[in-house]
Amino acid sequence: MDNDSNFSGNSSSRIHNLIEDLGDESFETRNEALMTLKAMLPASESSISSNLVEIISGHGDDGAGSNTSFVNKGAIELFQGMTELGLEPLVNELLRKGDVYARRVAVDALGRTGRMAVLPYLIASMNDDDMYVRWQAAKGLGRYAGSNDARDALLGGIDDTEPYVRKRVARSLESFGGIGPKDEKIEGPMEDDGEGDIDGDGIKDSDDEEPRIANNEEIDYNAMTVPQLKKALKEK
Template identity: 30%
Template sequence: MTDASKPPVPEGAEDLERQGIVVLITTLRDDTDPAVRRYAAYLLGRSKTPGSIMPLIAALGDDDKSVREQAMLALVATGKAAVEPLTESMKDPKWETRYRAAEALGKLADEKAVKPLLRGLHDNRDHVRYMAAKGLAVVGDSDAVDPLIILLKDENPFVRTMTTRALAAIGGTKVHTAIRAALAEEKNEQVRAAMNEALQ
């Protein structure tokens, strides 16, 4: 069985795999090659060591997109111990960090992820609002219904589409009424398609 989260193996990977947590953390923080940093994040995720959580949290703001994604996957692999640090990361000044934190919280689908994801719906960056809505679609908490209904009028059509899917995942009469009302005013074809699907 293959590991779907395993990144491309960089040169020197065998040496890296023999290293302990301290060296992996240093590599994740300091190596100039994004492929090496990414592989270090992957190995830290496999270790499931509590001491690797904060370095991985820091890597959510890495300059390289692939490293940020791998750090997110590694934190998900770490499990529930990552929920609280990820919750704090939803307040980070960098939207990239908040985006990946929201993604991880959604994938972890822990009940403690609901509140930070709800806060993410009000983020000033549309990427974060999108990912918070996506996470709530997985968690499926009824407390998310009213905040999500507000987002049916978000300025970004991708956010409106994901919001519709999140509401459909939760379901209920209130959700159907809100989506039907939003559909009457929606002009974007992609969003309309998602709304029509949700109402079926």
């Protein structure tokens, strides 16, 4: 019994050390650690997942080129090879309890799996306070082209307060029928006298065949067909 306990403890310690090596400055060390951890899946899936979540939770910001960014990159790749059991700590600890940096990693990793089981979490993340979490959620939802729920969630993000997110939403909607990224136009009401240029194309509203829809008019995106959506996004 003691031998089993020691073996389990040694294995967990080794996994922890390997995950720490994912953040090493040396590419060779990082790559060797990643390959070793991958080889330990699925047998050590639960332990690897728990250790990844623990380390990610304590690292915080992940500026480009930092040790944290290397760990997060390796973690995201490892989560792709895990079953739903291995993804549970990702949802229960990082997504539900983690700080903004942890949630970004969690949504990025979940979105890359393309599994139906994680779809509800991506949809919920479209309402996250952090725009980068919403961006990752929108990116992930683009992998669910056959899902009406995913499409509806993306449509709900068309009017996101952040242009960064709106463009990602439009890009993801391409997989649902060809909606491309919309151009950001100048905000403001349409001029009553028709002399304004609400869409900024150099044509007066009175002469423009497709002037931008006034801000006080509500658009029912859900009732539109894909071609209508594409046209509406380009006009917006």
